[in-house]
Amino acid sequence: MSVVRAFIAVDIPPDLQARLVKLAEDLHAQMGDVPVRWVPAENMHLTLKFLGDVSLANLDLLTDIIRAEAAERDEMVISLGGVGAFPHPRRPRVIWAGVEAPSELEVLQRCIERETARIGYPTEERPFSPHITLGRVSRGAAPAEVRAVGNALLASKVGFLGVARLTEVHLYRSDLQRGGAVYTRMFSAPLGG
Numbered sequence: 147m148s149v150v151r152a153f154i155a156v157d158i159p160p161d162l163q164a165r166l167v168k169l170a171e172d173l174h175a176q177m178g179d180v181p182v183r184w185v186p187a188e189n190m191h192l193t194l195k196f197l198g199d200v201s202l203a204n205l206d207l208l209t210d211i212i213r214a215e216a217a218e219r220d221e222m223v224i225s226l227g228g229v230g231a232f233p234h235p236r237r238p239r240v241i242w243a244g245v246e247a248p249s250e251l252e253v254l255q256r257c258i259e260r261e262t263a264r265i266g267y268p269t270e271e272r273p274f275s276p277h278i279t280l281g282r283v284s285r286g287a288a289p290a291e292v293r294a295v296g297n298a299l300l301a302s303k304v305g306f307l308g309v310a311r312l313t314e315v316h317l318y319r320s321d322l323q324r325g326g327a328v329y330t331r332m333f334s335a336p337l338g339g
Contacts, residue, residue, distance in 0.1 A: 148201070148202045149199040149200060149201055149202065150199070150200050150202065150319045150320075150321075150332075151197075151198065151199055151200070151319065151320045151321070151322070152197045152198075152199075152200040152208075152317060152318060152319055152320065152332070153193055153194075153195060153196045153197055153317075153318050153320060154193070154194045154195040154197065154208075154212060154258055154262075154315060154316070154317055154318075155191040155192055155193045155194055155315075155316055155318055156191065156192045156194065156312045156314070156315055156316065157191050157192075157312075157314070157316060158190060158191060158192065158226070158278065158310045159310055159311075160187070161308070162226060162307065162308045162310055163187040163188070163190045164187060165226075165307050165308060166187070166190055166226070166243055166278060166280060166307070167186075167187045167190075169229065169243060169280065169304060169307070170184050170185070170241075170280045170281060172302075173229070173241065173280070173281075173298055173299070173302065174281075176298040176301070176302070177294050177295055177298045178294060180283070180287060180291040180292075180294050180295055181283070181284035181286060181287050181291065182241065182281040182282065182283050182284065182287075182295065183281060183282045183284065183326065184280065184281040185279050185280055185281060185282075186326070188329070189326075189327065189329055190278050190279070190280075191278070191316075191318075191329075192224070192245060192276055192277070192278060192312075193279075194254065194255045194258050194315065195255070195258050195259055195262055195267075195270070196270075197262065197267050198267070198268075204265065205317075205332070205333075207265050208262070208265075208317055208333075209317060209333045209335075211258065211261040211262060211265075212258070212315050212316075212317055212333060212335045213335040214261075215254060215257045215258050215261065215315070216254075216314070216315040216335035216336060216337050216338075217335070217336075217337075217338065218257070219250055219253070219254050219337050219338065220250070220337060220338045221311055221312060221313050221337045221338055222247070222248050222250055222251060222311075222312050222337070223248070223309055223310070223311050223312070224245050224246065224247040224248075224251065224276070224309065224310050224312060225245070225246045225306065225307075225308070225309045225310075226243055226244065226245055226246075226278065226306075226307040226308055226309070226310070227243070227244055227246070227304065227305055227306040227307050228243065228244035228304050228305075229241070229242070229243055229244065229280070229299055229302050229304040230242055230244060230277075230299060231283075231295070231296070231299055232275075235296045235299045235300050236296045236300075237292070237296070238283050238292065238295045238296050238299060239282065239283050240279055240281075240282055240283075241279070241280045241281040241282070241283070241295070241299065242277035242278060242279055242280060243277065243278045243280055243304070243307065244277060245276035245277055245278060246276075247276050251276060251312070252274055252276075254315070255274045255276075256274070258315075259274075283295055312337060313336060313337055314334045314335060314336050314337060315334070315335050315337065316331050316332075316333065316334045316335075317331070317332045317333040317334075318330065318331055318332065319331075319332050
Protein backbone atom coordinates (compact mmCIF):
# COMPACT_ATOMS: atom_id res chain seq x y z
CA MET A 147 0.00 0.00 0.00
CA SER A 148 1.41 3.41 -0.96
CA VAL A 149 1.31 6.10 1.70
CA VAL A 150 2.33 9.73 2.01
CA ARG A 151 2.97 11.78 5.14
CA ALA A 152 0.38 14.57 5.11
CA PHE A 153 -1.25 17.44 6.98
CA ILE A 154 -4.05 19.98 6.51
CA ALA A 155 -3.15 23.66 6.84
CA VAL A 156 -3.81 27.26 5.87
CA ASP A 157 -1.09 29.41 4.36
CA ILE A 158 0.23 32.77 5.40
CA PRO A 159 1.37 35.34 2.82
CA PRO A 160 5.02 35.78 1.79
CA ASP A 161 5.34 39.21 3.46
CA LEU A 162 4.43 37.69 6.82
CA GLN A 163 6.68 34.71 6.19
CA ALA A 164 9.55 37.18 5.65
CA ARG A 165 8.76 38.92 8.97
CA LEU A 166 8.72 35.54 10.72
CA VAL A 167 12.08 34.60 9.19
CA LYS A 168 13.50 37.91 10.46
CA LEU A 169 12.09 37.14 13.92
CA ALA A 170 13.69 33.67 13.82
CA GLU A 171 17.02 35.21 12.78
CA ASP A 172 16.84 37.66 15.69
CA LEU A 173 16.06 34.84 18.12
CA HIS A 174 18.89 32.75 16.68
CA ALA A 175 21.31 35.65 17.24
CA GLN A 176 20.20 35.87 20.90
CA MET A 177 20.51 32.12 21.45
CA GLY A 178 23.90 31.61 19.86
CA ASP A 179 24.81 28.18 18.57
CA VAL A 180 22.01 26.29 20.28
CA PRO A 181 20.94 23.36 18.07
CA VAL A 182 17.60 24.58 16.68
CA ARG A 183 16.19 23.47 13.31
CA TRP A 184 14.72 26.71 11.98
CA VAL A 185 11.76 26.47 9.63
CA PRO A 186 12.37 27.94 6.15
CA ALA A 187 9.91 30.62 4.99
CA GLU A 188 8.26 28.38 2.41
CA ASN A 189 7.34 25.86 5.14
CA MET A 190 5.66 28.37 7.46
CA HIS A 191 1.92 27.71 7.69
CA LEU A 192 -0.81 27.20 10.28
CA THR A 193 -1.52 23.48 10.75
CA LEU A 194 -5.14 22.49 11.28
CA LYS A 195 -4.58 18.73 11.37
CA PHE A 196 -1.46 16.57 11.17
CA LEU A 197 -2.57 13.30 9.57
CA GLY A 198 0.66 11.31 9.54
CA ASP A 199 0.76 8.46 7.06
CA VAL A 200 -2.10 8.66 4.58
CA SER A 201 -3.01 5.86 2.19
CA LEU A 202 -3.26 7.10 -1.38
CA ALA A 203 -6.63 5.34 -1.41
CA ASN A 204 -7.86 7.83 1.24
CA LEU A 205 -6.93 10.98 -0.68
CA ASP A 206 -10.38 11.33 -2.25
CA LEU A 207 -12.05 11.02 1.16
CA LEU A 208 -9.71 13.66 2.60
CA THR A 209 -10.23 16.09 -0.27
CA ASP A 210 -14.01 15.66 0.10
CA ILE A 211 -13.74 16.50 3.81
CA ILE A 212 -11.58 19.56 3.15
CA ARG A 213 -13.84 20.79 0.35
CA ALA A 214 -17.01 20.38 2.44
CA GLU A 215 -15.62 21.97 5.60
CA ALA A 216 -14.01 24.89 3.75
CA ALA A 217 -17.25 25.58 1.89
CA GLU A 218 -19.07 26.00 5.21
CA ARG A 219 -16.77 28.82 6.35
CA ASP A 220 -16.13 32.35 5.11
CA GLU A 221 -12.69 33.79 4.52
CA MET A 222 -11.21 35.04 7.79
CA VAL A 223 -8.44 37.28 9.05
CA ILE A 224 -5.85 36.26 11.63
CA SER A 225 -3.18 38.37 13.29
CA LEU A 226 0.31 37.27 14.28
CA GLY A 227 2.34 38.45 17.23
CA GLY A 228 4.28 37.33 20.23
CA VAL A 229 6.59 34.39 20.60
CA GLY A 230 6.63 31.35 22.86
CA ALA A 231 7.38 27.64 23.09
CA PHE A 232 5.73 24.29 23.60
CA PRO A 233 5.49 22.71 26.05
CA HIS A 234 6.70 25.78 27.99
CA PRO A 235 9.34 28.54 27.53
CA ARG A 236 11.37 27.02 30.38
CA ARG A 237 11.30 23.63 28.60
CA PRO A 238 11.17 24.64 24.93
CA ARG A 239 10.88 22.02 22.21
CA VAL A 240 8.89 23.96 19.57
CA ILE A 241 9.46 27.71 19.16
CA TRP A 242 6.40 29.50 17.79
CA ALA A 243 4.88 32.83 16.81
CA GLY A 244 1.43 33.42 18.20
CA VAL A 245 -1.77 33.59 16.18
CA GLU A 246 -4.93 35.41 17.19
CA ALA A 247 -7.86 34.05 15.20
CA PRO A 248 -11.63 34.33 15.10
CA SER A 249 -13.56 31.50 16.75
CA GLU A 250 -14.52 30.29 13.27
CA LEU A 251 -10.96 28.99 12.77
CA GLU A 252 -11.31 26.77 15.83
CA VAL A 253 -14.70 25.57 14.54
CA LEU A 254 -13.09 24.70 11.19
CA GLN A 255 -10.26 22.83 12.93
CA ARG A 256 -12.67 20.93 15.20
CA CYS A 257 -14.84 19.88 12.25
CA ILE A 258 -11.81 18.67 10.29
CA GLU A 259 -10.63 16.80 13.40
CA ARG A 260 -14.05 15.14 13.80
CA GLU A 261 -14.43 14.19 10.13
CA THR A 262 -10.91 12.79 9.78
CA ALA A 263 -11.42 10.76 12.98
CA ARG A 264 -14.47 9.17 11.33
CA ILE A 265 -12.22 7.72 8.62
CA GLY A 266 -9.61 6.46 11.07
CA TYR A 267 -7.12 9.29 11.78
CA PRO A 268 -6.25 9.68 15.47
CA THR A 269 -7.76 12.62 17.30
CA GLU A 270 -5.30 15.19 18.66
CA GLU A 271 -5.45 15.05 22.46
CA ARG A 272 -4.08 18.55 23.03
CA PRO A 273 -6.41 21.52 22.61
CA PHE A 274 -6.03 23.48 19.37
CA SER A 275 -3.53 26.29 19.84
CA PRO A 276 -3.08 28.22 16.59
CA HIS A 277 0.58 29.10 15.99
CA ILE A 278 3.28 29.27 13.34
CA THR A 279 6.27 27.04 14.08
CA LEU A 280 9.56 28.94 13.82
CA GLY A 281 11.94 26.22 14.95
CA ARG A 282 12.43 22.99 16.86
CA VAL A 283 15.02 22.55 19.59
CA SER A 284 17.15 19.47 18.97
CA ARG A 285 16.49 16.56 21.31
CA GLY A 286 20.27 16.40 21.75
CA ALA A 287 20.48 19.95 23.13
CA ALA A 288 22.31 20.19 26.46
CA PRO A 289 20.36 21.52 29.47
CA ALA A 290 22.33 24.80 29.32
CA GLU A 291 21.37 25.18 25.64
CA VAL A 292 17.71 24.56 26.40
CA ARG A 293 17.91 27.21 29.15
CA ALA A 294 19.48 29.64 26.66
CA VAL A 295 16.50 29.15 24.33
CA GLY A 296 14.04 29.68 27.17
CA ASN A 297 15.86 32.78 28.41
CA ALA A 298 15.91 34.29 24.92
CA LEU A 299 12.18 33.65 24.50
CA LEU A 300 11.31 35.07 27.91
CA ALA A 301 13.42 38.18 27.23
CA SER A 302 11.95 38.77 23.76
CA LYS A 303 9.44 41.55 23.38
CA VAL A 304 7.67 40.64 20.17
CA GLY A 305 4.57 42.64 19.41
CA PHE A 306 2.21 42.71 16.46
CA LEU A 307 3.70 41.14 13.31
CA GLY A 308 0.85 41.59 10.84
CA VAL A 309 -2.41 40.17 9.57
CA ALA A 310 -3.23 37.47 7.06
CA ARG A 311 -6.45 36.80 5.17
CA LEU A 312 -7.16 33.07 5.05
CA THR A 313 -8.81 32.16 1.76
CA GLU A 314 -8.11 28.43 1.27
CA VAL A 315 -7.52 25.19 3.13
CA HIS A 316 -4.78 22.94 1.78
CA LEU A 317 -3.75 19.30 1.95
CA TYR A 318 0.04 19.04 1.99
CA ARG A 319 2.38 16.14 1.46
CA SER A 320 5.50 16.19 3.67
CA ASP A 321 8.62 14.44 2.40
CA LEU A 322 11.42 14.14 4.95
CA GLN A 323 14.78 14.74 3.31
CA ARG A 324 18.32 15.23 4.54
CA GLY A 325 17.97 19.06 4.49
CA GLY A 326 14.58 19.00 6.22
CA ALA A 327 10.97 18.49 5.24
CA VAL A 328 9.76 19.45 1.77
CA TYR A 329 6.05 20.31 1.56
CA THR A 330 4.08 19.85 -1.62
CA ARG A 331 0.52 21.11 -1.95
CA MET A 332 -1.73 18.25 -3.10
CA PHE A 333 -5.17 19.86 -2.91
CA SER A 334 -6.75 23.24 -2.11
CA ALA A 335 -10.34 24.24 -1.35
CA PRO A 336 -11.54 27.84 -1.10
CA LEU A 337 -13.17 29.05 2.10
CA GLY A 338 -16.76 29.95 1.36
CA GLY A 339 -16.95 27.41 -1.46
